[in-house]
Amino acid sequence: MKKILVVGLGLIGGSLAMALQGFEDYEVVGAVRSQSTYDKAAARHAADRITFDHAAELPGADVVILCQDPAGIIAFLQEHRNRFKPGCLIWDVCGVKTAVMEASRCLPEGVDFIGCHPMAGKEVSGIDNAEGTLFRNTHFIVTPGPGATPEHLDLLRRMADWCQFGDVIETTPERHDEMIAYTSQLMHVIAVSVCDNDELFSCEGFEGGSFRDCTRVAALDPAMWTQLFTLNAPALSKMVSELEERIHQYRTAIENNDRETLSAMLSHASSRKKQINLERARGDDVHPKF
Amino acid sequence: MKKILVVGLGLIGGSLAMALQGFEDYEVVGAVRSQSTYDKAAARHAADRITFDHAAELPGADVVILCQDPAGIIAFLQEHRNRFKPGCLIWDVCGVKTAVMEASRCLPEGVDFIGCHPMAGKEVSGIDNAEGTLFRNTHFIVTPGPGATPEHLDLLRRMADWCQFGDVIETTPERHDEMIAYTSQLMHVIAVSVCDNDELFSCEGFEGGSFRDCTRVAALDPAMWTQLFTLNAPALSKMVSELEERIHQYRTAIENNDRETLSAMLSHASSRKKQINLERARGDDVHPKF
Numbered sequence: 001m002k003k004i005l006v007v008g009l010g011l012i013g014g015s016l017a018m019a020l021q022g023f024e025d026y027e028v029v030g031a032v033r034s035q036s037t038y039d040k041a042a043a044r045h046a047a048d049r050i051t052f053d054h055a056a057e058l059p060g061a062d063v064v065i066l067c068q069d070p071a072g073i074i075a076f077l078q079e080h081r082n083r084f085k086p087g088c089l090i091w092d093v094c095g096v097k098t099a100v101m102e103a104s105r106c107l108p109e110g111v112d113f114i115g116c117h118p119m120a121g122k123e124v125s126g127i128d129n130a131e132g133t134l135f136r137n138t139h140f141i142v143t144p145g146p147g148a149t150p151e152h153l154d155l156l157r158r159m160a161d162w163c164q165f166g167d168v169i170e171t172t173p174e175r176h177d178e179m180i181a182y183t184s185q186l187m188h189v190i191a192v193s194v195c196d197n198d199e200l201f202s203c204e205g206f207e208g209g210s211f212r213d214c215t216r217v218a219a220l221d222p223a224m225w226t227q228l229f230t231l232n233a234p235a236l237s238k239m240v241s242e243l244e245e246r247i248h249q250y251r252t253a254i255e256n257n258d259r260e261t262l263s264a265m266l267s268h269a270s271s272r273k274k275q276i277n278l279e280r281a282r283g284d285d286v287h288p289k290f
Numbered sequence: 291m292k293k294i295l296v297v298g299l300g301l302i303g304g305s306l307a308m309a310l311q312g313f314e315d316y317e318v319v320g321a322v323r324s325q326s327t328y329d330k331a332a333a334r335h336a337a338d339r340i341t342f343d344h345a346a347e348l349p350g351a352d353v354v355i356l357c358q359d360p361a362g363i364i365a366f367l368q369e370h371r372n373r374f375k376p377g378c379l380i381w382d383v384c385g386v387k388t389a390v391m392e393a394s395r396c397l398p399e400g401v402d403f404i405g406c407h408p409m410a411g412k413e414v415s416g417i418d419n420a421e422g423t424l425f426r427n428t429h430f431i432v433t434p435g436p437g438a439t440p441e442h443l444d445l446l447r448r449m450a451d452w453c454q455f456g457d458v459i460e461t462t463p464e465r466h467d468e469m470i471a472y473t474s475q476l477m478h479v480i481a482v483s484v485c486d487n488d489e490l491f492s493c494e495g496f497e498g499g500s501f502r503d504c505t506r507v508a509a510l511d512p513a514m515w516t517q518l519f520t521l522n523a524p525a526l527s528k529m530v531s532e533l534e535e536r537i538h539q540y541r542t543a544i545e546n547n548d549r550e551t552l553s554a555m556l557s558h559a560s561s562r563k564k565q566i567n568l569e570r571a572r573g574d575d576v577h578p579k580f
Contacts, residue, residue, distance in 0.1 A: 121499075141495070169496075179493050182496075184496075191500070193537050200566060204570075205431070206409070206431065206459075206473045207409075213504065214477050220556065244537055254519050259520055262519060274509045
């Protein structure tokens, strides 16, 4: 029997370990650090087997899935680079790809690292909230390095299929990081910025769905998002700067009571959104969760 | 039999006319302007009776509900100020309250205007999308003027109850406009600003739920939102300015790789959001829709 080692059974790792059980002829082993996660993972049968000793599992693991935060993944690759099984496939799940692809250069030849980013999540974290159906109909982004073998890419697609991802999107780490700065990181900057307003606690009764939706992701893990933001600083900074500029243009038009400019800006943006809605409705039925 | 006249059968007016049917001993009459709305409203039985001639209905209407855009409401009050039935109750549904309350000063004594804002909606408009259940468990904000009678306020509460609003929140027009600038208008400025980015059409496959949620309301009606923004310019401008400042602070920390500041800012904002989530979960089961 072959072995998949999932390192870290948080929301994503726990959900992956659940989703992957029964995949081909693989045993799914989950590696944890705390007794409390061990107990919860065991109670929920999050993996075929759960262990504290990831180092002992590495030499026999055909697939290693790194589900820590970015700094944890980078440190893990460095620390264990000579323990991986020759010919094995390692993939990760974190939200920045250039930095982890660079870190993976420390790996010996024959150990294949493919950067991955499942576009799934929840506004709550931990094994308590993990579920095997988390990835259903979401995007699975992969950023293979130049040395990625066709066999490993094929294996990765079969795993994605087994987990019921809606599609697999292959791109470069740089393109991933640019796009994610826009579609995900910027949304988190906005959400926390809105929640920093003095009125947050006095606006009860006045919130509509738009407020709830926009601020949903503000309940984030500060340590992890500090890493994600700083590891993608150039791309994110560009996106934030463009948003600042655009918001400032709206403010200027509003303050000047410039209805013509305001109406033209709103027409432009809303017609773009309506067009995207139409394209997406035609295009596919993939419903990203996070 | 008494009469409720709903002026304008768009998304909100159409949904109110549907929801109010059967309320006490009132006939619900819907006033429309176009043949196409007439036909659709008739086919869906949106009201007990539908008419093109709102002016003829006014002298016999005990309750008049104005469901046009803000400029339409203000113009209607001015134009028909001497046609309303003495002792009647007029209320409106638009998203700014100071401007309509001021406009209502043109009404003769004994005609009672109460500003209202049902915190319900959809990202699509028109009678096609109206439904009688739209208001279920949403907030109903009312801003009575100094002359509002207890009888009319009580009648309004019974109507809100019949429409299954989750709660009725009484406040001043000024406070309403301040809060709505934060919880609703700012969310719309953000959504359109995000959609104005060049990457909107190239980011397919990279959007998660946070992107979809944040941009949902960008598919707005430009003419109406130009009015809403400019009629609430001072409050909205203050909110946009505060957001600009906060977003800029994030960018500065990201560009300077200042992990300590970034982590402190993220901790502060996320803990506020987590606290609000807890309070809201304890507090009530009112789920605003827009």
